[in-house]
Amino acid sequence: MTLRLAIVGAGPAGIYAADILLKQEREFDVSIDLFDHLPAPYGLVRYGVAPDHPRIKGIITALRDVLDRGDIRIFGNVRYGIDITLDDLKKHYNAVIFSTGAVRDAALDIPGIDLPRSYGAADFVSWYDGHPDYPRDWPLESSSVAVIGVGNVALDVARILAKHADDLLPTEIPANVYEGLKASPVTDVHVFGRRGPMQVKFTPLELRELGELRDVDMIVHDEDFDYDEASKTAIETNKQVFVIDKVLSQWRERPVGSASRRLHLHFYANPVEVLGTPETGVTGFRYERTAPDGAGGVVGTGEIRELEIGALYRAVGYFGSPLDGIPFDETRGVIPNREGQVLDAHDHVLPGVYATGWIKRGPVGLIGHTKSDAMETISHLVVDQANWWAPADPSPAAVVELLESRGVRYTDLDGWHRLDEHEIALGEPEGRARIKVVDRDEMIAVSRGE
Numbered sequence: 153m154t155l156r157l158a159i160v161g162a163g164p165a166g167i168y169a170a171d172i173l174l175k176q177e178r179e180f181d182v183s184i185d186l187f188d189h190l191p192a193p194y195g196l197v198r199y200g201v202a203p204d205h206p207r208i209k210g211i212i213t214a215l216r217d218v219l220d221r222g223d224i225r226i227f228g229n230v231r232y233g234i235d236i237t238l239d240d241l242k243k244h245y246n247a248v249i250f251s252t253g254a255v256r257d258a259a260l261d262i263p264g265i266d267l268p269r270s271y272g273a274a275d276f277v278s279w280y281d282g283h284p285d286y287p288r289d290w291p292l293e294s295s296s297v298a299v300i301g302v303g304n305v306a307l308d309v310a311r312i313l314a315k316h317a318d319d320l321l322p323t324e325i326p327a328n329v330y331e332g333l334k335a336s337p338v339t340d341v342h343v344f345g346r347r348g349p350m351q352v353k354f355t356p357l358e359l360r361e362l363g364e365l366r367d368v369d370m371i372v373h374d375e376d377f378d379y380d381e382a383s384k385t386a387i388e389t390n391k392q393v394f395v396i397d398k399v400l401s402q403w404r405e406r407p408v409g410s411a412s413r414r415l416h417l418h419f420y421a422n423p424v425e426v427l428g429t430p431e432t433g434v435t436g437f438r439y440e441r442t443a444p445d446g447a448g449g450v451v452g453t454g455e456i457r458e459l460e461i462g463a464l465y466r467a468v469g470y471f472g473s474p475l476d477g478i479p480f481d482e483t484r485g486v487i488p489n490r491e492g493q494v495l496d497a498h499d500h501v502l503p504g505v506y507a508t509g510w511i512k513r514g515p516v517g518l519i520g521h522t523k524s525d526a527m528e529t530i531s532h533l534v535v536d537q538a539n540w541w542a543p544a545d546p547s548p549a550a551v552v553e554l555l556e557s558r559g560v561r562y563t564d565l566d567g568w569h570r571l572d573e574h575e576i577a578l579g580e581p582e583g584r585a586r587i588k589v590v591d592r593d594e595m596i597a598v599s600r601g602e
Contacts, residue, residue, distance in 0.1 A: 153179075153180040153181065154180060154181040154182070154183055154546070155180050155181070155182045155183070155246050155247070155540070156183050156185075156244065156245045156246050156543060156546045156548075157170075157173070157182060157183070157184045157185070157245060157246065157247055157248070157249065157533075158184075158185050158187060158241050158244075158245040158247070158248040158249070159184060159185070159186045159187065159248070159249045159251060160187050160188075160232045160248060160249070160250050160251065160252060160475075161187075161188060161195065161250060161251035161252040161253060161509070161511070162186045162187070162188035162190075162193040162194065162195060162226060162228070163188075163193075163194060163195020163196055163197065163251065163253055163509065164194070164195065164196075164197055164211065164215060164509070164519060164522050165195075165251035165253065165508045165509025165510070165511075165512075165522050165525065165526060166186055166188075166195075166249065166251035166508070166509070167186070167193070167194075167215050167218050167219065167224075168218075168508075168522055168523050168526040169249050169251060169508050169526040169529060169530060170184045170186060170218070170224050171218045172523075172526050172527055172530050173530050173533070173534070174223055174224070176530065176534065178534055180537075183548060184223070184224045184225070185224075185225045185226075185227060185245075185548075185551060186224055186225065186226045186227065187227045187230045187232060187236065188226070188227075188228050188229075188230065189229070189230065189231045189232065190228060190229070190284065191228045191229040191284070191563045191567075191571070191592065191595040191596050191599055192228060192563075192568055192571060192595060192599075193215070193219065193226060193228065193568060194212055194215055195253055196253060196255070197211050197212055197215065198212070198281070199277075199278060199281045199282075199283045200255075200274075200277055200278075200281065201281070201308075202277070202280070202281070202308040202311065202312060203280065203281065203320060203323035203324050203325045203329075204311070204312075204315070204319075204320055204323050204361075205308075206323070206585070211519060219565060219568075220565075222565070225548070225564070225565070226563070226564055226565045226568065227551070227555065227562045227563075227564065228562060228563035228564070228567065228568065228599070229560070229561055229562050229563050229592075229596055229599075230555065230560060230562050232252075232475060232476065233475065233476030233477075235555065235558060235560045235562075236551075236554070236555070236560075237476065237477070238476065238477040238478070240554060242504070242541050242543065243543055243544050243545060243550075244543050244544075244545055244546060244547075244550050244551050244554070245504075245541065245543055245546065246504065246540040246541050246542075246543060246546070247504040247505070247506065247533060247536075247540050247541060248504065248505055248506065249492075249506040249507065249508055249529060249533070250475060250478065250487060250494075250505070250506070250507045250508075250511055251507070251508045251509045251511065251512075251526075252472070252473070252475065252509075252511045253470075253472070253509055253510045253511055253515075254470035254471055254472040254473075254485060254486075254510040254511060254514070254515040255274060255278075255470060255473065256272075256274060256470065256471045256472070256473055256485075257272030257273060257274045257275065257466060257468075257469075257470065257471065258468050258469035258470060258471045258485070258515075259468075259471075260300060260423065260466045260468050262423050262424060262425055262426065263425045263426065264425050264426030264427060264428060264434070265426050265466065267426055267428045267429070267430065267433055267434050268428075268430065268433035268434065269291065269293070269294065269428075269433040269434040269462060269463040269464070270426055270433075270434050270463070270464045270466070271463070271464070271465050271466070272465070272466055273299070273301070273305050273306065273309045273465050273466060273467035274305075274470060276290065276309055276312075276465055277305065277308065277309065279329065280312055280325070280329045280333075281588075282325075282326035282328075282329065282588040282589075282590040283590075284590060284591060284592035284595060285592065288328045288590065289328070289332060290329075290332050291463075292313075292332055292333070292335070292336035292337070292338065293337065293462065293463070294337065294338065294434075294461065294462025294463040295337045295338060295339045295340065295462065296338075296339070296340040296342070296459075296460065296461045296462055297313060297338055297340070297341055297342070297461055297462065297463040297464065297465065298341075298342045298343075298344060298437045298459065298461045298463075298464045298465070299313070299341060299342065299343045299344070299464075299465045299467055300344050300423055300464065300465070300466045300467060300468060301343075301344075301345070301353075301466065301467035301468045301469075302343065302344075302345035302347075302352040302353055302354060302419075303352075303353040303354055303467060303469070304353070304354045304355060304358045305467045305470075306343060306354070306467035307343070307354050307358045307359065307361075307362055308358070309465050309467055310341045310343050310362070310415060311361065311362055311365065311415075312333070313336070313338050313341045313465075314338065314341045314365060314368050314413050314414075314415045315333075315365055315366075315368070316366060316367060316413075317330055317333035317334040317336070318334070319365075319366055320333065321582075321584070322583075322584060322585075323584070323585070324575070324579065324584065324585055324586045324587060324588050325588075326587065326588045326590045327587065328590060338413070339412065339413050339414065340413070340414050340415075340416065341413075341414070341415045341416065342416045342418060342437075342459060342461065343415070343416065343417050343418065344418045344421045344423065344437075344439060345417075345418070345419050345420075345421065346420075346421065346422045346423070346442060346450060347419070347420070347442070347448075347449065347450050348376065348379070348380075348383055348419050348420055348444055348450070349372075349376055349377065349383075349396070349397070349400055349417075349419050350379065350382075350383035350386045350387060350393050350396070350397060351383070351386075351448060352396065355392065356392055356395040356396055356399065359396055359399050359400075360399055362415065363399065363402075363403060365413075365415070367411045367412050367413060368411050368413045368414065368415055369406075369408040369409065369410070369411040369413070369414045369415070370403045370406060370408075370415055370417070371408055371414055371415065371416045371417070372400060372403050372404055372416075372417050373417075373418065373419075374404065375420075376417075376418070376419040376420055377400070377401075377404070379444075380444035380445075380446050381446060382444065382446060382447055382448040383444065383448070386448070400417075418439075420441055420442045420443060420444075420450060421439040421440075421441065421442070421457075422439055422440045422441075422442050422450070422452060423437070423439050424438045424439050424440050424456065425437075425438040426438075426464055427458070433462075433463075434461060434462060434463055434464050435460065435461070435462070436458050436459060436460050436461055437458065437459050437461050437464060438456060438457070438458045439456070439457055439458075439459075440452050440453065440454070440455065440456055440457075441453045441455040441456075441457060469515055470485075470510065470515035471485035471515070472484075472485035472486050472487070472510065472511045472514075472515075473485075475487070478494065478505065479494065479495065479496055479497060479502070484514055485514065485515075486507075486510075486511055486512060486513065486514050487507040487511050487512060489506075489507045489512055491528050491529070491531075491532060492506050492507055492508055492512055492525075492528050492529025492530075492532055492533075493505075493506060493529075493532050493536070494506060494507055501539065503539040503540070503541065504539060504540055504541040506529050506532065506533055507529065508522075508525050508526045508528075508529040509522055509525060509526070512525060512529065513525060561596050561600065563595075563596060563599040563600060564599075567598075567599030567600055567601075568599065570598055570599055570601060571589065571595060571598050571599045572586075574589065574598045575587060575588055575589055
């Protein structure tokens with residue numbers, strides 16, 4: 153007996169799910185096809201991690217090792233719901249795992265958030281990471297900008313905005329992004345968090361890297377460091393919080409005033425309103441000063457403050473996207489599921505349909521969580537044989553014939569190798585690891601040897 157499995161989404165979640173299943177002891181053979189709407193694999197590791205994070209991008213090495221074994225087929229540049237449908241999958245597979253992640257910005261419901269020059273951080277990340285489906289240009293027109301949020305994505309956005317473009321040249325930053333950042337007039341980046349410095353969501357590594365920027369002063373405010381008991385306890389009992397406190401304390405002692413750029417951290421600042429008009433775009437940011445409530449949370453003080461800015465980026469989380477024919481929770485931005493088994497509107501298990509990664513649990517957790525997440529989903533899949541589909545034509549050749557009959561210019565593993573080698577070759581003359589190809593048609597042409 154052979155399980156024909158489709159996985160939609162070729163990021164870490166999908167690749168880990170395939171790897172775990174193939175390594176498990178089981179009573180049946182497995183044949184896995186991995187589909188992605190992008191011509192290249194690796195999902196948010198390629199298109200959601202800042203280019204100056206080579207250590208995090210090292211995850212790609214592990215993912216490459218899985219794919220290069222050759223026991224997983226890849227079909228890139230295939231759009232689920234358009235190039236291949238749920239009915240197609242039922243015809244050719246026993247089951248499907250959706251691992252499409254969460255790539256949209258979560259909403260921030262305050263007045264003015266939709267004004268011109270108010271952006272979602274995810275869109276900006278996609279631009280500076282060279283995502284093929286985003287414009288080549290980004291409107292960097294303001295000297296003072298605000299970033300709302302205190303997670304790792306917020307710090308990535310703040311760092312890229314404040315960093316001198318030439319310091320990004322050793323990375324795989326696309327040429328159009330370098331040129332855009334080189335011409336940027338940004339001198340001041342303000343990062344805002346609703347709670348205190350000991351309740352932030354970013355990691356110590358991200359914070360340390362922020363303080364290593366050349367010619368950028370780190371500015372923190374003494375009023376934010378009158379710790380309540382909950383913060384003091386967190387410092388004493390949590391190693392990460394202890395390190396964050398140590399880093400911020402060192403910044404408080406640093407001399408400032410000599411750098412050409414400044415990165416300001418504002419805590420106890422609850423967003424109230426983005427100021428401006430449809431004609432002027434963003435002109436300012438209004439927030440309420442908060443105070444510790446003694447239990448790690450905050451309460452409003454009624455004190456309203458304003459800051460003059462010319463652009464705003466909200467980095468308050470990612471949000472999943474609905475998939476054709478699959479139930480979707482519009483509130484949480486996930487596929488409703490029970491430990492990876494997808495549920496219908498009546499909370500009944502949907503035969504043959506599974507989920508893993510952020511589309512399963514929401515955009516929380518690191519790579520380690522993604523592995524355990526995939527393991528949970530796979531554990532159900534392997535014992536659910538009674539719920540598998542009975543495909544009319546499960547032959548591996550049938551899917552290839554289907555895509556070709558529809559004129560889909562799909563890419564495969566050999567194609568990814570061609571693109572990978574091409575990007576590395578582009579970077580060699582400049583002493584860089586690679587220069588990422590941004591244009592989708594060019595990616596496809598290189599991958600397909602055209």
